[in-house]
Amino acid sequence: xxxxTWQKLAGVGLAALVLAWLVTDQIExxxxxxxxxxxxxxxxxxxxxxxxxxxxxxVRQYLRGKRPSLxxxxxxxxxxxxxxxxxxxxIIAGACGGYAxxxxxxxxxxxxxxxxxxxxxxxxxxVGMMVAGIVVERWCRHGGDLEDxxxxxxxxx
Numbered sequence: 499x500x501x502x503t504w505q506k507l508a509g510v511g512l513a514a515l516v517l518a519w520l521v522t523d524q525i526e527x528x529x530x531x532x533x534x535x536x537x538x539x540x541x542x543x544x545x546x547x548x549x550x551x552x553x554x555x556x557v558r559q560y561l562r563g564k565r566p567s568l569x570x571x572x573x574x575x576x577x578x579x580x581x582x583x584x585x586x587x588x589i590i591a592g593a594c595g596g597y598a599x600x601x602x603x604x605x606x607x608x609x610x611x612x613x614x615x616x617x618x619x620x621x622x623x624x625v626g627m628m629v630a631g632i633v634v635e636r637w638c639r640h641g642g643d644l645e646d647x648x649x650x651x652x653x654x655x
Contacts, residue, residue, distance in 0.1 A: 499574075502581055502635050507588040507628065514592030515599070522600025532601055534616035535594060543590065543623040547630030550576075550583045554634030561638070573638060580634035587628025594621035 526532065553576045560568035598617035604610035 499577065499581070501639075502584050502632055507584060507632075510585060511588035511592035511595075514589045515596040516592075518593040518596025519600045520596075522597050526600060526604075532597075532610065532613045534613045535597070535620040537616075539620050540623040543587070543620070543627045546583055547587070547627035550580050550627075550630045550634045554580060554630075554637045557634075558637040577635060577638045580631045580638065582631070584628050584631030584635065587624045587626070587631060590624035591621045591628060594618070594624060 522532070556565060556568060557573045557576045559565040560573060594617045598614045598621065601610055601614050601617070605614060
């Protein structure tokens, strides 16, 4: 399994943003009424991120020797879930951001402003899920934390 990189996540998010912006712009030009992003969408994104953090914390404790009963397969599944949260969060953040961007010309219209705000809130919640996935993926690396990786000095050969 490959590690997450910000370049991959940014590329996926940017592609989703451009596609959503283009689709929203075309649909609005044809006279369709945009719908707000439901609040339940935000709750699901935040719950997925919270679950990733909870599972990742258990794996982190396992790697530190504080939870010897945790199964290694569960740790691997947690990493896969964390990476899925990061990628899905990037896609959703880009799509909701593109949706809001496509409607930005209508900011002066009250109901459209509410739709734009709902898209931006959904994008922010998706960014939270993405960040949770990144953090958990780093917690699950064998050998420790970000602090350990940053403070490690290369040994002379």
